[in-house]
Amino acid sequence: MVLSPEQQFEEMREEAYFCMEGLGRLNPEKVDFYIDYIKFQVEHGFYDGDANLNILKLYQFSPDLITRSSIDIVHLILVKALMQLPKEDYVFCRAQLSQDMIDDNLTKKIDDVATLLETCLFPKFWSVVQEEKIFSEMAGFVEAARCFICHVIQLTYKNIEIDFLKQLLGPLSTDQEFDEILERHSWEVNGDSVFIGHKEEMVESKEIVEKMPIEVVRPLLAIR
Amino acid sequence: MAWTGNTGGGQQMAHMQMMYYPTPAVESSSGDEVAEAVVNFLKWLYHFINTNEIYHVENMYEDGFYKISEFYFKDKPWPAPEVVQEITEEKDEQSIFMILYRELYYRHIYARLKPTLEHRFDSYSNYCELFAYLLAADEPVKIELPNKWLWDIIDEFVYQFQSFQQFKSKAGKINEEEKNMLRDEDDAWKVTAVLNILIQLTEKCNINAQLQAIEAGEPVTEDIAGEFGMKTIYTMTGFFSLVGLLRLYCLLGDYHLALSCIQHVAFKDKDMMALVPACQITANYYAGFAYFMIRKYANTIQLYQSILGYVQRTKQFFQNRSFQAEDINKKNDQMLALLAISSYFCPLRLDESVNIQIKEKHSEKVTRLQHGDMTVYDELFFIGCPKFLSPVVSENSSSPFGSSGPRGLQLQVFKAEVEQQRLIPTLRSFLKLYTSIPISKLAKFLDMHENEVRCCLMAFKHKKEIAKGHGGDQTTLDIDFYVDKDMIHISDTKIARHYGDYYVQQILKLKESNKMIIGAALTTPAVAPVTPVTM
Numbered sequence: 177m178v179l180s181p182e183q184q185f186e187e188m189r190e191e192a193y194f195c196m197e198g199l200g201r202l203n204p205e206k207v208d209f210y211i212d213y214i215k216f217q218v219e220h221g222f223y224d225g226d227a228n229l230n231i232l233k234l235y236q237f238s239p240d241l242i243t244r245s246s247i248d249i250v251h252l253i254l255v256k257a258l259m260q261l262p263k264e265d266y267v268f269c270r271a272q273l274s275q276d277m278i279d280d281n282l283t284k285k286i287d288d289v290a291t292l293l294e295t296c297l298f299p300k301f302w303s304v305v306q307e308e309k310i311f312s313e314m315a316g317f318v319e320a321a322r323c324f325i326c327h328v329i330q331l332t333y334k335n336i337e338i339d340f341l342k343q344l345l346g347p348l349s350t351d352q353e354f355d356e357i358l359e360r361h362s363w364e365v366n367g368d369s370v371f372i373g374h375k376e377e378m379v380e381s382k383e384i385v386e387k388m389p390i391e392v393v394r395p396l397l398a399i400r
Numbered sequence: 401m402a403w404t405g406n407t408g409g410g411q412q413m414a415h416m417q418m419m420y421y422p423t424p425a426v427e428s429s430s431g432d433e434v435a436e437a438v439v440n441f442l443k444w445l446y447h448f449i450n451t452n453e454i455y456h457v458e459n460m461y462e463d464g465f466y467k468i469s470e471f472y473f474k475d476k477p478w479p480a481p482e483v484v485q486e487i488t489e490e491k492d493e494q495s496i497f498m499i500l501y502r503e504l505y506y507r508h509i510y511a512r513l514k515p516t517l518e519h520r521f522d523s524y525s526n527y528c529e530l531f532a533y534l535l536a537a538d539e540p541v542k543i544e545l546p547n548k549w550l551w552d553i554i555d556e557f558v559y560q561f562q563s564f565q566q567f568k569s570k571a572g573k574i575n576e577e578e579k580n581m582l583r584d585e586d587d588a589w590k591v592t593a594v595l596n597i598l599i600q601l602t603e604k605c606n607i608n609a610q611l612q613a614i615e616a617g618e619p620v621t622e623d624i625a626g627e628f629g630m631k632t633i634y635t636m637t638g639f640f641s642l643v644g645l646l647r648l649y650c651l652l653g654d655y656h657l658a659l660s661c662i663q664h665v666a667f668k669d670k671d672m673m674a675l676v677p678a679c680q681i682t683a684n685y686y687a688g689f690a691y692f693m694i695r696k697y698a699n700t701i702q703l704y705q706s707i708l709g710y711v712q713r714t715k716q717f718f719q720n721r722s723f724q725a726e727d728i729n730k731k732n733d734q735m736l737a738l739l740a741i742s743s744y745f746c747p748l749r750l751d752e753s754v755n756i757q758i759k760e761k762h763s764e765k766v767t768r769l770q771h772g773d774m775t776v777y778d779e780l781f782f783i784g785c786p787k788f789l790s791p792v793v794s795e796n797s798s799s800p801f802g803s804s805g806p807r808g809l810q811l812q813v814f815k816a817e818v819e820q821q822r823l824i825p826t827l828r829s830f831l832k833l834y835t836s837i838p839i840s841k842l843a844k845f846l847d848m849h850e851n852e853v854r855c856c857l858m859a860f861k862h863k864k865e866i867a868k869g870h871g872g873d874q875t876t877l878d879i880d881f882y883v884d885k886d887m888i889h890i891s892d893t894k895i896a897r898h899y900g901d902y903y904v905q906q907i908l909k910l911k912e913s914n915k916m917i918i919g920a921a922l923t924t925p926a927v928a929p930v931t932p933v934t935m
Contacts, residue, residue, distance in 0.1 A: 291819065298858075299851065
C-alpha cells in the first residue's frame with residue numbers, strides 16, 4: 177500500500193517524537209533518520225521544527241557526525257526555519273551553529289536574507305532571494321514569505337498604495353494571484369489604494385493611570 | 401553539649417543549638433585532631449538524618465554547617481570522609497549519610513579552596529552514587545531532606561559540571577599529568593551523563609504531569625505523580641532538576657529546550673520554586689535570559705521586575721550568609737544590565753525602585769545607549785549573560801571567551817538583533833513629537849528614501865509585536881501608529897504622574913527612622929522619651 181505524503185509525514189513525525197523523548201534526542205545513530213526526514217519536509221512542503229533543530233543539536237554534541245555535506249543540511253534547516261516568521265524558529269537554530277557553519281558563504285547569504293525580512297526591506301528581499309537556488313528550490317518558500325509580509329502589512333496599514341503593495345509582495349505571475357491574496361485577507365481595492373483594515377482605535381487618546389498592587393501597599397497597612 | 405547517646409528532652413535541644421557555635425577556647429586543631437564542636441555537629445547530624453527529623457536537619461544544615469565552616473574550615477577542608485566514618489561509627493561507607501557528607505565535603509572545597517582534578521573525579525562519582533540511590537530504588541526511599549539541601553545539591557551538581565568544562569577549556573593551564581588523567585577518565589562529567597541524570601530525576605516523579613495538573617487547578621493524585629512522585633523528596637528533586645535543565649540548556653545556547661522545561665511553571669509567588677529563594681532567583685534569571693535571546697523583551701522585563709522586587713524585600717535574610725549574598729548580588733547586577741537593554745528595545749513602565757537601581761549601576765551605559773553608541777551593547781551583554789558552555793571541549797577548542805567560543809557565538813546572535821533594531825529608536829523619537837506626519841516629511845528628517853521609511857515603519861511594528869511575548873498587563877511607554885497611504889497617525893498616550901511608589905518608599909523610610917529614634921531613646925535613659933511622629 178502506497179502512503180500519501182501526508183500519511184508518510186505523520187509516520188515520520190511520530191517516529192521523530194518518540195526518538196526525541198528524554199535523552200534519546202542525543203542518540204547520534206539516529207541522525208540519518210532526521211536528515212531523511214528534513215529532506216522529505218523540503219520536498220513535500222511539511223515542517224517539523226523540533227526534529228530539525230535536533231539535527232543541529234546532534235552536530236553540536238557529536239561533531240564527528242559532521243561531514244562535508246552536513247552544511248547543506250544546515251542550510252535547509254535554516255531556510256525552513258526562516259519560513260516560520262514571525263515565529264522564533266530561526267533564532268533558535270541560529271544560536272546552535274558553530275563558527276565554521278556561520279562562516280560558510282551560503283549561511284551568510286541566508287543570514288542576510290533573514291535580516292532583510294526582520295527589517296522588512298521586502299523589495300530588496302525579493303531581488304536577493306532570486307540570486308540563490310536554495311530559495312527557489314524550496315517548496316512553499318515564496319508563499320511563506322508572502323504570508324509573513326502580509327502579516328506585517330496587516331499590523332501597519334489602514335490603506336496602502338497598490339503599486340507599493342505589489343512591490344512588497346514580490347514577483348506575481350498573474351493578476352489573478354494578486355486578487356487571490358486580496359481575497360484571502362479580505363482586503364479591498366479602493367481606487368489606487370487597498371484598504372487593509374480599520375486601525376483608528378490603535379491611536380486613540382489614552383491616559384495611563386497608576387495602579388497600586390496590594391503587595392506594594394501591604395507594608396503600609398502594618399504601620400500603626 | 402557533648403554527645404551522650406541520649407536524645408530525649410527539650411533541654412538537650414536548646415543546648416544543642418549552642419554546642420556547635422564556635423567556642424574561642426577550642427582552637428582549630430591541625431593534623432588529625434578534630435575539634436569537639438565539629439565532632440558533636442557530625443554526630444548530631446548523623447543521628448537526625450537517620451531518624452528523619454527533618455526540622456533539626458534543616459537547622460543544622462542551614463545554620464551549623466555554615467557557621468562551623470566559617471570558624472574552623474575557612475581555608476582548609478572538612479575532615480576526610482574516612483575520619484567522619486570513624487567518628488559517627490558508620491560501618492557502611494556507601495550509606496546515605498556518608499554520601500551526603502561527601503557532597504558537603506566537596507562542595508566546601510569548590511567554594512573555599514581549589515579542587516584538584518582528583519577531587520573533581522571523586523565528587524562526580526559521589527554524585528553518581530547519590531542519584532543512583534534515588535533513581536535505582538524499587539520503591540521510594542525513606543529518607544527526607546530539607547528542600548534547601550536538595551536545591552543546593554542540584555545547583556552544585558550543575559555548577560561543578562560548568563567548572564569542569566571551564567577547566568578543560570583552559571588548555572594552556574593543564575599540565576601533562578592532568579592531561580593523562582583526563583584521557584583515562586573520560587567518563588567523568590560527560591555532558592550527556594549530566595543531562596541524563598537531570599532528565600531522569602524529572603521523569604521519576606512525573607514533574608511535568610504534576611505541574612500541568614497544578615496549572616489546571618486539579619489535585620495531584622498518585623495516578624498523575626506516580627508512586628515516587630507522591631514523596632516530597634522526589635517531587636522537589638524533580639522540580640529542582642527542571643530548573644537545573646533550564647540553566648544547562650541556556651548555557652549551551654539551546655533556548656528552545658530551555659523554555660520547554662518551564663512551559664508549565666507558573667512563576668508565581670506561591671509555587672514550588674518559592675520554597676527556596678535561591679532557586680527562584682536562578683529560575684527567573686535563566687528564563688528571562690532565554691526570552692531575551694529570542695527577543696521577547698516584555699517577558700524578560702516582567703520576570704526580572706518581579707524578582708528584583710523580591711530580592712529587595714528579602715535582602716535582610718541573606719545578609720548573614722556572605723557567599724550566598726554575593727551570588728545574589730551578582731545575579732542582581734546581571735539582570736539590571738539585561739533590563740537596561742530590554743527596556744531600550746521595548747519601553748515598558750518599570751517600577752521606580754528598579755529604575756533607581758539601573759541608574760545607580762549603569763547610568764553611564766544607559767546614556768550611551770540612548771546616544772546610539774554601538775559598543776555599549778557588547779559591554780552590557782557581557783555583564784548580563786551567563787557563562788556559556790560548549791558541550792564538547794577538546795584540547796584544540798578555542799578559548800571560552802574568544803570570539804568563536806561559546807560566548808562569542810551567542811554574542812553574534814545578539815548583535816544581529818542589535819543591527820536589526822538600529823534605526824528604530826531614532827524613528828521612535830521622531831514619531832513621539834507628532835500626532836500625524838506625512839511620510840515624505842519624516843523621510844527628510846531621517847535623511848532616507850520614502851520607501852526605506854515605509855519599511856522601517858513596518859519593522860517597528862514587527863519588532864514590537866514580537867517583543868510583546870505573552871502580553872500581560874504591563875503598561876507600555878511606547879508610541880503606537882498606523883499608516884494611511886502616505887500619512888502616519890500616531891497615538892497620543894499621556895501617562896499620569898505616578899506618585900504612589902514614591903510615597904510608599906518615603907513612608908517606609910519614615911517608619912524606619914522612627915524605629916531608630918525610639919530605639920536610641922530607650923537605650924539612653926538620661927534623655928526624655930520621644931513621642932513618635934504619628935502618621
